[in-house]
Amino acid sequence: MVLLESFFGLIGDLTWGWSLIPLLVVFGVFITALTGFVQFRFFKRMFRVLSSKNQSGDPNAISAREALLISVGGRxxxxxxxxxxxxxxxxxxxAVFWMWAIALVGMATSLVECSLAQLxxxxxxxxxxxxxxxxxxxxxxxxxxRWLAIVYAVCLIAAFGLGFxxxxxxxxxxxxxxSMGISRVVTGALLAVVAGFIVFGGIHxxxxxxxxxxxxxxxxxxxMALVxxxxxxxxxxxVIASIVSxxxxxxxAVGGGMGAALAQGLRRxxxxxEAGLGSAPNVAATADVRHPISQGITQSFSVFIDTxxxxxxxxxxxLxxxxYVPGAEDIDGIALTQQSLVSHLGGWSQYLLSVMILLFAFSSIIYNYYLGENALTTITEHPMALNVLRVVIIAIVFLGATAPGATAVFFFSDPLMGVLALVNLVVIMMLLPTCLRILRDFRAQLAAGxxxxxxxxxxxPDLDLDRTAWTGKVPDPASAGAVPGGRAAADSRPA
Known part of the structure; x- marks a missing residue:
């Protein structure tokens, strides 16, 4: 076990320790420049997904908004x-300022990785x-x-499906x-039962x-925060002046000054x-949309909402x-937030926060499950394997809730997420020219009205696309309705 911990510790040091965060930041800036600051150009368009007019006309399909909310729930x-x-x-x-900065950069990375997943x-x-x-x-x-896809899938199942x-x-x-004195066993059983009901129902x-x-x-x-x-x-x-200064x-405010703020803000x-980590694209691909870039824009909005x-x-x-005491040791982040909330609103607010945490955790659990399911289908599509995964994840949720020390078994989660992110960045770099092609197509259509x-x-024609995934088109108006497969002026799918 010590040898295993040392091995995964080395992987963590080689990814999160020094290479991965700079890579994600530099690559995010690179993508932002190459795409012409796409996250700012299409910022107004992101809010279209919230309108009922832009939802799928097929009641059996996953809409752009549903895919967005699954993604937000996971992030x-x-x-x-x-x-x-x-x-x-x-x-x-x-650190808050640098969290904002990395979110604005990450919006472009998320747009690219999610657009490719859709494509x-x-x-x-x-x-x-x-x-x-x-x-x-x-x-x-x-x-x-294919070997690289298998590496990615195994890391995704281990890190998100199991560990997280x-x-x-x-x-x-x-x-x-x-906050409420409720036994961990009761909470764990409730989480496991409800999660089981949801995950056995599938993506819908x-x-x-x-x-x-x-x-x-x-x-x-x-x-609650606005109040x-x-x-x-x-x-x-x-407070804003303090954040910027x-x-x-x-x-x-703490030892290390700007360096500490930069490191903590970017990391957190x-x-x-999760922009660039390769998790959200799995959910982004489920949506029934007209153009891959449309869902890329929507998932970019997810990063904005999260951070x-x-x-x-x-x-x-x-703040x-x-x-809040800067530089305090033995920090319990939830306790600090909980105590800060109580200082503002009174003792009752800790119960409200507990409910929020329950909802946050539950939405993350069902999101993480789907990531594991989707990854597993890359390796095998045998129905029994899927059911085994569901049972294992429900058991792990219960175990993690009832036995706090059990989470130490999943020491491999963060290092494997680092490997996952590196694989995803390699894929994005290799397929970035393809994404820029479909981005040009999207912009050309907008420019044409x-x-x-x-x-x-x-x-x-040179891309290996599933043609059945892009149905619902009507002929291009310019061709008077005679060209099969032409672009649509209108159909039932969302923008």
């Missing part, structure tokens, strides 16, 4: 509450779509790279026990659940929004209170 978790608190304590208020997705016999970096490797790079689900169960059970039940749970938890948390901001409105300018070393930001909205809420709850661009696979 938003304990890191938005505990992780932000730890980043501020170790890096000072300036190379496959339609299954039941009409659902499957995609993600593994299938982008198989159909974008070719079968010679144990941690989520542990986080919510601990928070509920501390996951999507319907996320469509209800995620807006409640996100809007509820944001409203605190309004209550302390006079102190807000000072500390970010650039003009004032030092990347862990939280600019949710993480900022936690930051202001902490506007009087509980097409309000809601549609991918025509005939325009990309």
């Amino acid at each position: 938003v978790g304990g890191g938005n509450i505990a992780g932000v608190a730890v980043a501020i304590t170790l890096g000072g208020p300036g 190379f997705k496959r339609r299954e016999a039941n009409g659902d779509f499957r995609g993600g970096p593994a299938r982008s490797i198989l159909f974008g790079l070719g079968q010679d790279y 689900n144990a941690f989520q169960g542990n986080t919510v059970a601990g928070a509920v026990e501390d 039940r996951i999507a319907k659940t996320a469509d209800v749970v995620v807006p409640v938890m996100a809007v509820g948390y944001i409203l 605190i901001i309004v209550m302390n409105i006079g102190a807000v300018p000072g 500390n970010a650039f070393g003009l004032e030092e 930001g990347l862990f939280s929004n 600019i909205f949710i993480c900022s809420c936690t930051a202001f709850i902490i 506007l209170g009087d509980v 097409v309000e809601r661009p549609v991918l025509n696979p005939d325009d990309f």
Whole structure:
């Protein structure tokens, strides 16, 4: 066991320790420049997904909004509450600024990786779509790279499907026990039963659940933070000034100054929004949309929601209170957020936070499960293997919740997520020219006056695309309705 821990510790040092974060940052800036600052150009368009006019006309399909909410539910978790608190304590208020910065850069990375997942997705016999970096490797790079797809799939199952689900169960059970005195066994059993009901229902039940749970938890948390901001409105300018000053070393809240703020902000930001890590594309590929770039834009919005909205809420709850002590040792991030909340709103608010944590953790569990399921189908599509995975994940959630020490068994999760991210970055780099081609196609259609661009696979005959995934097209109006497979002026799918 010691040898294994040392081995995975080395992998962690070689990825998260020094190489991965700079790579994600530099590559994000590179993508931002190459795409012409796409996350800012299409920022207004991101909000279209919230409109009912832009939902799929097929009631059996996963809509763009449902895919967005599943993704938000997965990105938003304990890191938005505990992780932000730890980043501020170790890096000072300036860590918040660098979290914002990496989110804005990561929006472009997420757009590219999710657009590629959409482009190379496959339609299954039941009409659902499957995609993600593994299938982008198989159909974008070719079968010679199948070994790389297997490496990716194994890392995804181990890190997200198994490890992170144990941690989520542990986080919510601990928070509920501390605030409400409810036994970990009770919380773990409840989580396991409800999660089992959802995951055995497949992606559609996951999507319907996320469509209800995620807006409640996100809007509820944001409203709670807005109340605190309004209550302390006079102190807000000072907090913002402190965030900016500390970010650039003009004032030092902790030892290490700007370096500590930069390191903590980038690390926590990347862990939280997952841009470039190769997880969100698996969910992005499930949506029924007209053009791959459309879902890329939607998933870019997911990064914005996660960090600019949710993480900022936690930051202001902490920085506007009087509980925060810079550089404190033995930090319990959830406890710091909980105590800060109580200092603002009173003792009852810790119970509300516990409910929020429960919702955050639950949405992450069903998201992590789907990532594991999707990865497993790359290796084998045997129904028995899928059911075994479901049972194992439900058991792990219960184990993580009831036996806090059991999470130590999943020491490999972070290192394998590092490997996952490196594989994903290699895939993005190799397929970036392809993504730029479909981005040009999307922009050309907008420039030609097409309000809601549609991918025509005939325009990309050299790519291994599933033509059945891009149905619902009507002839190009310019051809008077005579050209089969031409671009659509309108169909039932969302923009």
